[in-house]
Amino acid sequence: MTLTSFEELVPKIEKIALPGIEAQFKLAPEITKKLGRKINLSKRNPKHAAVLSLLFPDNNNEMQMVFMLRKAYEGVHSNQIGFPGGKLEKEDGDLKITALRETHEEIGVVAKDVTILKKMTEVYIPPSNFLVVPFLGVVSKRPKYILEEKEVERIIEIPLKHVLSDEFIGTKIITTSYATNLEVPVFEFQEEVIWGATAMMLSEIKDLFLSVNY
Secondary structure: OEHHHHHHHHHHHHHOOOOOHHHHHHHOOHHHHHHHOOOOHHHHOOEEEEEEEEEEEOOOOEEEEEEEEEOOOOOOOOOOEEOOEEEOOHHHOOHHHHHHHHHHHHHOOOHHHOEEEEEOOOEEEOOOOEEEEEEEEEOOOOOOOOOOOOOEEEEEEEEHHHHOOHHHEEEEEEOOOOOOOEEEEEEEEOOEEEEHHHHHHHHHHHHHHHHOOO
C-alpha cells in the first residue's frame, strides 16, 4: 500500500467503528478465546498498559509497520515480537500518552512526530494480568531509531500490504515461559513469527482496513 492510497483511507479509518474482539479472536490462542468470554476483569484488577502500532512510508512510499523484538529475560514476554509500549505510569495522564512515551523510550520515536489515527480495542493478557490498549499511529517518514538496549533486541519492519494479507497467517507449535507445545495462530513473515496479543491486535487492524475497502 502506497502513502497516497493510505492517506485516502485515513478519514474512513478515523470514523469507522472498531471490528472489536471478534476480529481479535481470529488470531487468538484457544485458551485466550475460552478465558476471554469468562473473565471478570473487575475481580482480576489488571494492570493497564498501551502500545503503538506505528506506520510509516519507506523510500518507495510503501507503508511499513514497526515491530520490535524484545530481549530475552525472565518474564512472560521474553524474546517475543511486539509493538513498542508499556505500563501506564501515574504521570502519564492517559493511555495515549503512555503509548507515545514508551515508544520514545524503547525505540526513540518522538511523540510530536506521531499522528494517532485510532484507539483500538483493548486486549487482556492473562499470563501477565495486563489490559493493553493499542493505538494506531503514523509518522511521515522512516523513524531514526534509538533502541533501549536493555529491552529491545532489534527493530522489525513489515510492509503493511503483507500485514493485511491472508498469505502470512498460519499455525505453529510454540513453547513459552508458562506453557509447552501450544498450537497457536501466527502471523509469519520470512523468519519473523508474531503470535498472542500482538497477533490479535494485528487481526483487528487487518479487519479495520478490510472494512474501509482498502
